[in-house]
Amino acid sequence: MIKRNSDNFEISCVEKDKVKSVKNKMKTEKFFHYLAETFKAMSDPTRTKIIYSLCQEKELCVRDIATIIGTTNSAISHQLRTLRNMKLVKYNKVGKVTFYSLDDIHINNLFAEGLRHVEEE
Amino acid sequence: MIKRNSDNFEISCVEKDKVKSVKNKMKTEKFFHYLAETFKAMSDPTRTKIIYSLCQEKELCVRDIATIIGTTNSAISHQLRTLRNMKLVKYNKVGKVTFYSLDDIHINNLFAEGLRHVEEE
């Protein structure tokens, strides 16, 4: 049972002004889900290796990514689909070979900021 | 059975130069794990809400975060532990109340870059 006051905030908060202020700036549920999904796309070691590789070389095919990282084509292909779904990478098919690259400069910036954080520890 | 040439690269790659070049710039396994963990810390909607809240108000206690987000203290406390373990937040205990804040300016930058990415779609 949660009691609420006239502003529809729970009575039982410690610093009412802060709570009210932050609540007013709150984004939608959908927004936070999408934001979390974006970070989640970068939250697996195999995927960080793929993104890192594509930061070094603009375009790489599936097999070369697998060779660089040292795992199977299948594992890489599955992960590339995840990255594709989240619009972190795009691809360009030439004959049998599919070349992948980072989708836009924002991805570079976001990833670079993560790199900086880890490197400057 | 993977055959290798004298440079210890798999023979079967499409663009040998690129593969060699990226391999030379490769970071350690540990590095990619830690990088992935950092992004993973931001990869859950509850945690993005917590971080967003702490971007708006420098310091918030557990109960107020729970009130803002609309979930239980316990759920928030568990998630704060995750964020603490990944050094994304720090805390300051005053009597019964624990105030949480973002650990350093890097976290702000990284999170802000994610926000920008999502907002500019």
Add this chain to the structure above:
DNA sequence: AAGATAATTGAACAATTGTTCATATAAATG
């Protein structure tokens, strides 16, 4: 057309995750 190659896909599996519930600790108050 047949075979080889590059990539994708689906099913299955163990492993990990986030929440809830109950309980525990720790500090303030009566």
Add this chain to the structure above:
DNA sequence: CATTTATATGAACAATTGTTCAATTATCTT
């Protein structure tokens, strides 16, 4: 000291995840 309040924690649970394996699609070569 007993109670209340604020937070933390452990166990348990369903849900999700990442890889492997086998099979499939699509394209090139002969």
